[in-house]
Amino acid sequence: MKRIAVLTSGGDAPGMNAAIRAVVRNGIYHGLHVFGVYRGYTGLIQGDFKELSVGSVGDVIQRGGTILYSARCDEFRTEEGRQQAVEQLRKHQIDGLITIGGDGTFQGAKKLTELGFPTIGVPGTIDNDINGTDYTIGFDTAINTxxxxxxxxxxxxxxxxxxxxxxxMGRDAGDIALLAGLAGGAESILIPEVNSSLEEIVARLKHGADRGKKHSIIIVAEGVGSAVDIGRQVQKATGFETRITVLGHVQRGGTPTAFDRVLASRMGAKAVDLLLSGKKDMMVAIRNNEVLGIDFDEASGQKHHLDLSNHHLASILSI
Structure with missing residues (x-):
């Protein structure tokens, strides 16, 4: 293996640049030529490749977003699009590919391995909704935001x-809502993994009011529903003055935390090591602080499970 490529796909996440940096520098350290693919799978199909040097990734470890940019690509969902991507990889004499992103990115990466092209995935998503890894790049920064x-x-x-x-945010996963709610002392945390009735929420609010509490914070994961609708129902049921805040894409950006920088650096470097050892069709994961490779089938073929003991703890601590 002499030439590898790296791309970012799907939603951006703080720490992606740190992962790109680790891929480039660990690859060059081992004598590889490393190419960046711009705008994800769209750039892969279009052949938007550029060789990266040590200096290309200088001063990026602290930057949010992705210097390689990201884009959705419906064309890559087709067999013809994927064949074009492989042709471009062959044309540029690329021997292995590292993809940084979430579940959709990994589904695409797995398709490439089925076409015979060695691909390793690095989990980069603020949602933390990838099975098989304790954390994904960007999650820690998002919950701190x-x-x-x-x-x-x-x-x-x-x-x-x-x-x-x-x-x-969190799409269909409640990880951001749960850990941010627990750390932020929220009175109620609504996540897709737990059914919470309006009656239960109202009862908690009234219980707090009865003991003299003058304000409350309720965290809603977007997968549960609209905070606007929930807020209207709460105000109607309690008579309490209610306000809505939708944090939106502010959760995606910003300087990555030290945790995310270290995690991304370890994962990016590990991805290169896996390719050099002849591995393919794998995702880098962290389990009990050990960085390792797991099969894509385990990562993208199974549903991510949230530790609901934290939800129970949050309920106890917010009485």
Missing amino acids: VIDAIDRIRDTATSHERTYIVEV
């Missing part, structure tokens, strides 16, 4: 004696 917002909102909620409904 949410916690910062919760702390600021609580100041206003306290001053005006209001109930705030805060909607966070």
Whole structure:
């Protein structure tokens, strides 16, 4: 193996640049030529390749987003599109590919391995919804961004004696909502993995009011539903003044935390090591602080499971 390529796909996540840096520098350290593919699978099909040097990834470890850019690519979903991608990889004499992204990225990577092209995946998504790994790149930064917002909102909620409904990202996974809610002292945390009735939420709010509590924070994962709709129902049922905050894409950006920088560096370097050892059709994962490779089937073929003991703990601590 002499020439490898790296791309980022799907939603951006803080730490992706740190992972790209690790791929490039570990690859060059081992005598490889490393190419960046711009704009994900779209760039793969179009042949948008550029060889990267040690200096190409200087001063990027602290930057959010991705210097290789990202794009959705419907064409890659077709057999013809994937064949074009492989042709471009062969044309540029690429021997192995590293893809950084989430579940959709890995599904595409697995298709490439089925066509005979060695591919390794690195989990980069703020949702933390990839099976087989304790953490994904960007998740820690995202929950710290949410916690910062919760702390600021609580100041206003306290001053005006209001109930705030805060909607966070996560698609169909409640990881961001749960850990940010637990760390931020939210009174209720609504996640897709747990059915929470309006009656239960109202009861908790009224219980708090009865003991003299003047404000509350409710965290809603976007997979549960609209915070606007939930806020209207809560205000109607309680009579409490209610405000809505939808954090949106502010959760994706920003300087990655030290944890995400280290995680991304370890995962990016490991991806290169896996390719050099002849591995393919694998994803890099971290389990009990050990970075290792697991089969794509385990990563993308099974549903991610959330540790619901934290939800129970949050319920106890917010009485």
